[in-house]
Amino acid sequence: MKNYRSAARNSLRLAKAELSNGDDQRLKYAALELRMTIESLAYDRAASYKDEFPPSEYETWQPKKVMQVLLDVDPHAASDSTLRIGLEPSPGVAPEVMHDVGHETALSMAVIKKYYDALGSYLHVPTLKQARGVKPQDPAKLRMKCGEIAGALELVLASSVYNITLGSFATIECFNCEKPLRRRFPFGKESVRAECMECHAGYTLIGLGNNQVEWKPHQRKLKCGGDNCLTEALIWEHEIRAGEYWICTGCGGRNQFGLCVGYSPAPMNDPDTKASFD
Ligand SMILES: [Zn+2]
Ligand SMILES: [Zn+2]
Known part of the structure; x- marks a missing residue:
């Protein structure tokens, strides 16, 4: 280098x-x-x-x-x-x-x-x-x-020592890809964000005192779109994007993310929003 x-x-x-x-x-x-x-x-x-x-x-x-x-x-x-x-x-x-x-x-x-x-x-x-x-x-x-x-x-x-990078670190195996994940936890901070370098899974680290840190994965609980299926899945936030999908463990169906346009009719007959020219 x-x-x-x-x-x-x-x-x-x-x-x-x-x-x-x-x-x-x-x-x-x-x-x-x-x-x-x-x-x-x-x-x-x-x-x-x-x-x-x-x-x-x-x-x-x-x-x-x-x-x-x-x-x-x-x-x-x-x-x-x-x-x-x-x-x-x-x-x-x-x-x-x-x-x-x-x-x-x-x-x-x-x-x-x-x-x-x-x-x-x-x-x-x-x-x-x-x-x-x-x-x-x-x-x-x-x-x-x-x-x-x-x-x-x-x-x-002219510094006699340089690039001192001592610090406290929190380490886990990534919940997603199981590769080791290490993040500096700066003194005086209550929480820091971390991202796995391998799979980009995101986390928030929360200091609990006594050198204890909680890793909160950035995941969302999402319900299967199947008509009569109530199964929920934990999906990583970085995977929520158009084209990605998950297979429901309950009904075996496929749930795919996509872009959609939400439509609302014009508020013409709404007395609260109707313009007045009196
Ligand atoms: Zn990972
Ligand atoms: Zn399902």
């Missing part, structure tokens, strides 16, 4: 070289390299969570989408953190002495949003609408902005 952290360092180095050049015409290249630094950092972080994403999807995600998903998987993903270790006097008892291993300044969503968008606005020709009545870009302002962003990114890349 590509080493995104060294790619980020490389882009940042190039951005700083463009900035130190002093030529205003080179500023947009500095902005471009800074944006690429941010993108590499986002992918670098995502790689450390790759077991928690469906790989086929996250491999094509844009950096902003990566960060949004990271925040959903682990809300603390973009917070600064310090890693400390200590020896427990006995299992489960807090250590008396803790040692600092290192500190991480993480790329936060706020940084992504603010910096990534601000840089992007310098990299496109303004639309016709934007061009009307808008002052031309001020190179001194862009130079200052790029300097500020380069400084922030340098701090992130």
Whole structure:
């Protein structure tokens, strides 16, 4: 896999070289390299969570989408953190002495949003609408902005430890396909949603306290459409779509989902809704 952290360092180095050049015409290249630094950092972080994403999807995600998903998987993903270790006097008892291993300044969503968008606005020709009545870009302002962003990114890349992804996880065998399903349960959250990467079955995990989690499958109880059949079936929500069907275990009939149009007559004779011209 590509080493995104060294790619980020490389882009940042190039951005700083463009900035130190002093030529205003080179500023947009500095902005471009800074944006690429941010993108590499986002992918670098995502790689450390790759077991928690469906790989086929996250491999094509844009950096902003990566960060949004990271925040959903682990809300603390973009917070600064310090890693400390200590020896427990006995299992489960807090250590008396803790040692600092290192500190991480993480790329936060706020940084992504603010910096990534601000840089992007310098990299496109303004639309016709934007061009009307808008002052031309001020190179001194862009130079200052790029300097500020380069400084922030340098701090992130100087972290002594990085991509700390410790957390509590809940694990089950998927009720649908029986493949193992693992989901981070972030501290302080009451519930989180999970999706099986194999079969896309959905779940809501509800925290019950004492490290206990309840997995609620996203299923609906549906009645067979047969005239005299009262048999119900549990159907996964992700399977409720036109063309899908289930065979009733009671009568053996086939129930197929389809699109339909519901019709209601015009409310002409309804005294409550009749228009009045008096
Ligand atoms: Zn599954
Ligand atoms: Zn039936």
